[in-house]
Amino acid sequence: MSHETGSERLERVSAAAFRIRHHALNMGEVQGQGYVGQALGAADMLAAVYSDQLRFRAEDPEWEARDRFLLSTGHYAIGHYAALAEAGIIPVTELETYGSDDSRLPMSGMSTYTPGMEISGGSLGHGLSIAVGMALGLRYQGSGARVYNFLSDGELDEGSTWEAAMGAHHHRLGNLTAMVDINALQADGKTDTVLRTEPVTEKWEAFGWYTQRVDGNDVAALLAAFDNAAAQAAAVGRPSVILCDTKVGRGVPLLEEREKAHFMRIEEHEWQTCREQLTAGSAPAEGETK
Template structure:
């Protein structure tokens, strides 16, 4: 049986992992000609650190009781998480071509019943952190030292259920809960900062006021992401932890980065291969 993996790779190695995740997500999107690729490209650095630096897991035994759990509250980010799990060896690369098809283990929105390693069915949005609170409390009661990592979106900061979970986590002293907020300033109705979130540079203070240990970082700066994850895990403190990751939609593909960014990026049929070719010219060594 494989040993648990909590891999501490160099940041150069993690950059290559993130590059692979971006490239795999583009290959997957090309299958259907669509997908939430802007979010996948933006959050790839965070996923690389999660799966190849922070998480303790066994790729060949995704239900191992001692594993850290990674919850994808934002189910439409499934294309990003599948790419990370393919890179981690949890899912086989040869299933990539089935993405979004009938009977595929990789549906367009993440569903736990379909996919090994997919811990929860994400969306409707605003539910993931509540599930994470219950799971973290359950681990505590079983004396299981594993962590719960919950990846959620900035749009979910406008959901009342999120803040109920925020308060519950503090009440139960869930120091085994690490929440990751992907703050890319986009949600279905437009910019998150034009809705209910107060904006970049201010979210950490809000979470801290609720009683969390809060960090806010550039989610596309590998050094910053690694440092924040290390601090969150090592903290000797009864508070739950949150890392607000300010990310850039479509990171790594300049012609998409420069497009008028919306929640769902339209990529033309001939642009998938163009995007992959651009990534290939900038492959980390």
């Protein structure tokens, strides 16, 4: 990809994000419900990581020199599985087993079940602590691998997240990049009514992190932010965080406007409408090329 132009790169990652969204809708239809809104909202973030940033070997998910992607938000597993399929780590055909008995793709991420799933999710607020320990361990081993931790704005309610943030700065973990999905929604309601965390940018900066805030549904802005974070990366240096403002259900207007959006129940007749809206939204505007 070294000869790739900027527009080709943007098109490649955008296409991957579309396929991740499409996979997520197909998986959600298997159960008729689930955390589909989060998967749609985070698809651009996941595409940027798996299609552009992460070093891995699809045929060898435990390759020692791989970069580590830690999904702290275990309920986002539906989006992560879609990204793993897009990356070739799991077969696309396996996605139809999502959430079924004996599936390797449970509704909440489990590292013991799924290739490429580095940690098990469930209780929130633990991922960044694990990422700090992993990044420190990799540095002690002399590894050039980087650690990427995906967490949610709801996890900023957790004290353990901020303890980990202090630890990352203290140990100067320049090989650690955190991504925060700021979709302004939690299980108990809107984030700012559950526990106000703003000003988020200033908080991370005060904790010593190289901090960027972008539109997490703007692929070009995401790629620029990841490039900036990569330029900061070092065995010893400042940890990086990319704060990503996203919209639950992004790409499917029917779901973007759902009031009960944390865990969606979608009627049987609505799934095809969702796919049609997603496809229509990805088509180039008149006069544009794709």
